[in-house]
Amino acid sequence: MGNKQTIFTDEQLDAYQDCTFFTRKEILRLHGRYHELAPHLVPMDYTEEPDVKLPLALIVNMPELKENPFRNRIVESFSEDGLGNLSFNDFVDMFSVLSEMAPRELKAIYAFKIYDFNVDNYICKEDLEKTLNKLTREELTAEEVNLVCEKSIEEADLDGDNKLSFADFENMIARAPDFLSTFHIRI
Amino acid sequence: MDTVDSVFYSDHMGPSSNPLLDQLPSYQSLLYRRKPSATAGTKRRASSRTRVGSSSSWKWKVDRVDERPKVACPQRPVRELPKTMEEKRRDKEQRMEQARDLSSWEQWRQNARRSLRRLKEESLDLLSTLELWRGDIHVIEGMFGTGILSYFSFLRFLVLLNFVIFLLMFSFVMLPIIVAPHAGGNSTFNARDGGECSIYPSTSRRGLVVFHQYIADLLSGTGFLEGTYLFYGFYKVQAINYPRFTYNLPLAYVLVTIAYLFLSLIWIVKRSASGFKRKLVQDEDRFQSFCNKIFAGWDFCITNENAARLKRSSLLYELKTDLEEERTKQKIADRTRKDKCRIYVLRVVLNVFVIAVLATCFYSIYRATIFSQESQMRPTGNVILDLIYEYLPSIVITLANFITPLMFTMIIQYEDYSPAFEIRFTLMRCVFMRLASIGVLLFSLWSQITFCPGNNCSCGYNHKRYPCWESHVGQEMYKLMIFDFIIIGAVTVFVEFPRKLIVTYCDCGLAKCTIKYFIVFYIKKMTLMNNCRPATRPFRASSSNFFFLAVLLIGLALACVPVIVSIAEISCSQACGPFVNYTTSWEVVPQAVSQLPSGLSTFLFALASEPFAVTFFVITCLVMFYFIALAAAHKRVVDHLREQLVMEGKDKRFLIQKLLQAQRTSVRSPGGHSRSDRGSQSHSAAQNCSSTGGVYLVQPPVSATHV
Numbered sequence: 039m040g041n042k043q044t045i046f047t048d049e050q051l052d053a054y055q056d057c058t059f060f061t062r063k064e065i066l067r068l069h070g071r072y073h074e075l076a077p078h079l080v081p082m083d084y085t086e087e088p089d090v091k092l093p094l095a096l097i098v099n100m101p102e103l104k105e106n107p108f109r110n111r112i113v114e115s116f117s118e119d120g121l122g123n124l125s126f127n128d129f130v131d132m133f134s135v136l137s138e139m140a141p142r143e144l145k146a147i148y149a150f151k152i153y154d155f156n157v158d159n160y161i162c163k164e165d166l167e168k169t170l171n172k173l174t175r176e177e178l179t180a181e182e183v184n185l186v187c188e189k190s191i192e193e194a195d196l197d198g199d200n201k202l203s204f205a206d207f208e209n210m211i212a213r214a215p216d217f218l219s220t221f222h223i224r225i
Numbered sequence: 226m227d228t229v230d231s232v233f234y235s236d237h238m239g240p241s242s243n244p245l246l247d248q249l250p251s252y253q254s255l256l257y258r259r260k261p262s263a264t265a266g267t268k269r270r271a272s273s274r275t276r277v278g279s280s281s282s283w284k285w286k287v288d289r290v291d292e293r294p295k296v297a298c299p300q301r302p303v304r305e306l307p308k309t310m311e312e313k314r315r316d317k318e319q320r321m322e323q324a325r326d327l328s329s330w331e332q333w334r335q336n337a338r339r340s341l342r343r344l345k346e347e348s349l350d351l352l353s354t355l356e357l358w359r360g361d362i363h364v365i366e367g368m369f370g371t372g373i374l375s376y377f378s379f380l381r382f383l384v385l386l387n388f389v390i391f392l393l394m395f396s397f398v399m400l401p402i403i404v405a406p407h408a409g410g411n412s413t414f415n416a417r418d419g420g421e422c423s424i425y426p427s428t429s430r431r432g433l434v435v436f437h438q439y440i441a442d443l444l445s446g447t448g449f450l451e452g453t454y455l456f457y458g459f460y461k462v463q464a465i466n467y468p469r470f471t472y473n474l475p476l477a478y479v480l481v482t483i484a485y486l487f488l489s490l491i492w493i494v495k496r497s498a499s500g501f502k503r504k505l506v507q508d509e510d511r512f513q514s515f516c517n518k519i520f521a522g523w524d525f526c527i528t529n530e531n532a533a534r535l536k537r538s539s540l541l542y543e544l545k546t547d548l549e550e551e552r553t554k555q556k557i558a559d560r561t562r563k564d565k566c567r568i569y570v571l572r573v574v575l576n577v578f579v580i581a582v583l584a585t586c587f588y589s590i591y592r593a594t595i596f597s598q599e600s601q602m603r604p605t606g607n608v609i610l611d612l613i614y615e616y617l618p619s620i621v622i623t624l625a626n627f628i629t630p631l632m633f634t635m636i637i638q639y640e641d642y643s644p645a646f647e648i649r650f651t652l653m654r655c656v657f658m659r660l661a662s663i664g665v666l667l668f669s670l671w672s673q674i675t676f677c678p679g680n681n682c683s684c685g686y687n688h689k690r691y692p693c694w695e696s697h698v699g700q701e702m703y704k705l706m707i708f709d710f711i712i713i714g715a716v717t718v719f720v721e722f723p724r725k726l727i728v729t730y731c732d733c734g735l736a737k738c739t740i741k742y743f744i745v746f747y748i749k750k751m752t753l754m755n756n757c758r759p760a761t762r763p764f765r766a767s768s769s770n771f772f773f774l775a776v777l778l779i780g781l782a783l784a785c786v787p788v789i790v791s792i793a794e795i796s797c798s799q800a801c802g803p804f805v806n807y808t809t810s811w812e813v814v815p816q817a818v819s820q821l822p823s824g825l826s827t828f829l830f831a832l833a834s835e836p837f838a839v840t841f842f843v844i845t846c847l848v849m850f851y852f853i854a855l856a857a858a859h860k861r862v863v864d865h866l867r868e869q870l871v872m873e874g875k876d877k878r879f880l881i882q883k884l885l886q887a888q889r890t891s892v893r894s895p896g897g898h899s900r901s902d903r904g905s906q907s908h909s910a911a912q913n914c915s916s917t918g919g920v921y922l923v924q925p926p927v928s929a930t931h932v
Contacts, residue, residue, distance in 0.1 A: 055343070057304050057313040061350055105533035106525060118309060127310030134304070136525065147307045153520065169519055174541045186544060189551070190515040196874045209870065210516050217521040224526055 045069055047085050058134035065130065071225065072129050075100065084126065094122025097129070102223050107172040108152055112136075115151040136223040145221050146211045150204050162201040163187050379773045386492060390485045397481045401472050405465050441608050445615045445704055463803060475803040475813040479792065486788065489781055497774035514547050553643050572640050582632060583658060586625040587665045593621040594669040602690060618669075618701070619708035622662045630655045656776050660783050666705070667787045670698055671795070686796055693801035695791075 043066060046054070054065045073080045075096050081088050094113050103109040113122040116132040124132065134140065135148050155165045166187040170178065178186070194202055194210040202210075211217050303317045324332055353359060362377055441447075465472040522540050527533050560568075600614040613620075633651045642650065674694045677687045691697050793811045797804035804810045818829045831837060 053314050053317060056302075056317055056339075057310060059304055061346055063350075101528050105527055105530060107523065107537075131310050141305055144305050144307055149520065166519065173519065173523055173537070174544070175537060177541055178544065182545070182548060185548060186515055186519070190519055193514075194516045196871050198871075198875055199878065205874075207520075211520065214517045214521045216517065220521050220524045220526075222525055 045082060045084050050084070050087075054130065058130055059137050059139040060130070060134060068130055068133060068225065069126065071100075072126050080126075089125070091123040091125045092129075097122070097124055102225055107175075108169075111152045111155065115148060120157070133223065133225050136221065138218075138222050138224075142211070142218055143208070145218070146208050147204075149211065149217075149221055150207045153207075160201040160203055161207060163191065166190055375773070382496065383777075386489060390489070393481055393485050393488075397477045398474065401465050401474065401477075405467075435608075437608050441612055444612060444707060445700060447700060463806070473813075473817060475807070475810075476817045478803055479810055479813055482788065482792070486781070486785055490778075493774055493778050493781060497778065515544075518543055518547070550643055557643075568641055575636050575640055579633070579636060579654065582629065583661070586629065586658070586662065590618060590621050590625065590662055590665045591669040594618045594666055595673060598670075598673050616704055616708055618666055619705045622666065622705070623708065623712055625662060626655075626659055629658050652772075656779070660780055663705075664783060664787070666701070667698075670701060674698075675795070686798065688798070688800070691798070693798045695798060695802055 045066065046069075051062050051065060054060065055062060058065070060068065069084065072092070073082065076092055079092065080090055094110065094117075097103065097113050098109045103112065106112065110122065112132065113124060114120055116128050116135075117124050118128060135144055150161070153165060153169055154161055155168045156162070167183055170183055170186060191200060191202065194206050196206050196209060303313050303320070306313060306316065308316070324335055327335075358377075358381055362374065362381070464474060518540060522543075524536060527536055594617075597614050597617040600611075604611050605614075630651070633654045637647050637651050640647075674686050674691050674697075675682060677683075682688075686694055791810070793809060796808050797810050799805050804813065807813055807816075815830075818826050820826075821829070
């Protein structure tokens with residue numbers, strides 16, 4: 039369909055289709071969205087694979103992410119440098135994982151990265167507290183926050199080290215029925 | 226080597242088992258899944274890949290060419306790998322290179338699979354553009370999240386279901402009648418002329434008619450409307466004789482009714498199956514309440530600022546409720562004997578009160594229906610008053626359905642249940658109220674229809690008042706439907722919109738909106754509501770899907786009952802409709818079956834006989850028990866595996882502690898350089914390396930605990 043686009047070569051579109059959960063149309067649309075974030079920085083012609091990265095501040099202001107309390111962490115987890123600068127590949131990757139066709143295991147991996155604030159491969163109590171505070175904008179009392187974090191770790195921690203490893207997290211996510219429908223951004 | 230291994234030392238030495246723990250295969254898998262952090266370079270990525278790649282337990286690892294030839298089958302598609310885009314592209318190219326080494330048959334198969342998948346995706350894409358209300362529901366999901374979305378997709382499902390039912394009825398019952406004159410068929414009408422039972426006074430109005438009479442007719446389904454396709458009385462056709470075959474309309478009518486009831490049942494069950502499966506496997510209901518809310522609580526789809534604010538406050542409310550529930554559980558556990566007695570007595574009293582309220586409502590519906598029927602026989606002449614009398618049952622039902630939820634919410638607070646149970650119990654009561662009120666309406670209509678003065682109904686029903694009782698029942702349902710539609714529209718415009726204005730400018734706290742909560746359980750076939758704000762008490766999307774469908778199933782079951790009773794038991798009116806020559810509607814089926822060739826007809830009669838029914842019932846029960854036992858067994862296995870998982874984790878930590886202890890003692894003892902056989906069950910030996918002071922696992926273990 040529509041061979042008139044000059045943004046990507048056919049091989050590139052093919053590769054995108056294989057490596058993400060998007061169709062050709064959606065990838066072109068995503069490119070449009072990426073371009074309109076910074077029209078002077080992002081070229082319309084991607085056939086030469088330009089090395090353009092958009093900073094965190096621009097991406098986090100997208101309407102899809104603006105209201106999300108974890109927007110910074112989401113963008114950071116998908117960036118290569120860990121600081122939130124996304125190339126177009128990372129951008130597409132991010133929305134592909136967050137689309138509704140991505141399987142649960144893949145989403146769980148990235149969810150773990152997102153909630154792991156101090157990037158130590160464990161979700162410890164401090165990570166949980168930060169998550170909770172971002173969710174509720176600090177409207178719970180300190181005692182309540184403490185109680186909730188303790189209860190969560192109690193519920194999900196299987197190996198008894200008082201923090202959630204990826205295995206614990208994955209196990210818990212497998213039993214959370216809403217995860218697939220909430221961990222999903224429509225773009 | 227050093228740059229790679231430096232990762233294995235965590236910066237913060239928490240428990241001293243960290244270094245060893247970090248080298249386990251399960252940790253390595255996580256490392257591999259992680260994108261490299263700030264110190265990354267492509268070289269490191271490549272090296273870590275090759276390092277890990279040597280172990281054979283990774284399902285998704287792309288092995289080098291010299292490995293097994295059939296690499297294609299067990300691999301996951303590239304897009305499901307948690308790597309960056311460049312890595313995925315490289316993987317894909319590698320796979321394509323490998324594919325070239327395969328035989329041409331394999332290549333063709335892979336290409337075919339790929340193009341099939343592409344085709345499927347594109348056709349799904351195309352199909353989804355045809356979906357009803359896709360754009361609107363999209364917007365709703367974005368603004369209000371998946372909880373409300375589930376309600377609207379449920380509504381869409383209802384509309385589709387009803388549309389399919391309509392199509393079935395139309396194509397099998399109405400279409401032959403419409404098409405008959407054009408296709409050269411002629412219809413034979415009912416032939417029974419005898420007796421006063423078949424007198425059907427014409428309902429079209431003659432002479433000078435005041436204009437508003439037509440509007441009254443439109444609103445109550447009488448007059449000109451009664452003779453249209455809308456009502457049963459129109460279908461007087463007995464059989465349609467086409468050039469080649471005769472179309473038995475009464476048979477079609479009965480069979481299509483049964484068919485669409487079955488279709489609804491199967492469709493609803495199929496839709497609710499997934500939610501139900503999940504409910505079966507998860508044992509306690511509140512097993513993971515906190516984790517679920519923190520990690521899967523925020524709906525990433527929300528883009529509207531107001532909706533985000535509300536979601537936040539609803540999450541807050543939910544967390545507070547959960548904490549409250551924990552405290553309540555503690556309180557319940559601490560209850561003394563005396564307290565328990567008091568509470569049970571209170572609950573019994575309140576339940577009796579609830580039953581009394583329900584009985585009062587039902588009785589008032591009954592009386593209203595009777596009064597309405599009698600006043601229809603004696604019109605007062607005032608159009609408005611007549612209309613009100615006709616709509617009296619609908620008004621009473623709507624009023625009852627409005628008041629009872631309020632009463633139930635108030636009562637349940639004294640019954641001292643846990644918050645989750647409170648919600649569910651109140652909902653069940655309200656839903657029961659709604660469904661039963663329609664049942665009472667039908668029952669009172671039926672009692673009126675079969676009530677004849679002097680207690681002998683010569684035609685099986687009161688033919689003087691209701692020459693065509695089926696049309697009459699249809700009219701009552703029509704009135705109910707119209708009234709419901711008007712009320713929903715009126716409530717939206719006159720109640721909710723002003724409420725939105727008031728609350729937006731008044732900011733009196735969001736607790737009021739709990740009443741809105743009950744609006745969610747309309748089981749009506751209506752379209753979207755605007756001006757609605759999301760409830761602050763959220764209802765989890767997954768469980769609400771299942772609840773809607775469960776309620777729908779119950780509604781379907783309850784709706785089947787009057788249909789079955791009227792088909793099998795009640796005598797059809799002899800003045801109208803296709804069943805004039807039969808005593809009950811069902812009779813047409815045995816008659817048609819007896820006209821089939823004798824072998825087939827004996828077989829079908831045998832199917833309907835008692836021995837067969839009993840045997841069938843017994844077999845169904847056995848099958849059901851088997852599946853129940855299977856489900857219970859699965860649950861037990863799941864529990865067992867869960868415990869095993871916990872145990873394995875504990876084992877792992879214990880063994881690592883021991884390992885480290887042993888290692889420390891060997892370091893302290895002189896000349897302790899290389900010590901082997903730290904026997905552990907499934908982990909291979911560790912070598913002590915004094916230069917760096919750390920412990921390395923040399924061989925990747927063939928580990929059974931792939932966590």
